[in-house]
Amino acid sequence: QSALTQPASVSGSPGQSITISCTGTSSDVGGYNYVSWYQQHPGKAPKLMIYDVSNRPSGVSNRFSGSKSGNTASLTISGLQSEDDADYYCCSYTSSPTPSYVFGTGTKVTVL
């Protein structure tokens, strides 16, 4: 199972909005509404930001939103803040070759 494809890096100025894409196939992203997004700061465990494509866990800022179209999921961060500077990973359920999960390649978000 190959990793989902994410851009290596995305940057933006404070207050701006950015979008991170996560491209898979019909066997993963496109076939199920089981896409999640994680934020990871250096040396820390990942933090869940979005689950089931577009749902925010309690306590996560509403500046974070998720969506999906076809085989591509997206994470949008609006009103960019310095603390958003981190790595972001998408993750999807996949049915091929066996029921499992696959992460994206990861995106480094830099707040300029």
Next chain:
Amino acid sequence: EVQLVESGGGLVQPGGSLRLSCAGSGFTFSTFWMHWVRQGPGKGLEWVADIRQDGSASFYAASVKGRFIISRDNAKNSLYLQMNSLRAEDTAVYYCARDDYGSGSSGFWGQGTLVTVSS
């Protein structure tokens, strides 16, 4: 307070074995799917395996299938990962994570334990 604490990491030679443990507290351990996820040095996250609440089903990444075994003991609120035939590419920080929504989305993670495979 929900806590997941991994242990058992260390240095092991190629071909060797290691057993990781993850102790859960602050929640009803037996009601959640649990996952192991790893991250190689300077690399991205890689899903390793997961196990159903009662331990009756488990699934593995292709990269570890046949070498790793995930298990749990709900009476001890513990998750395990038996790692055999270890390779250099298994070197990573191993995290246990709780599946909060039944869809692979983990809201709680341990701090991770480092496994180094080297001679």
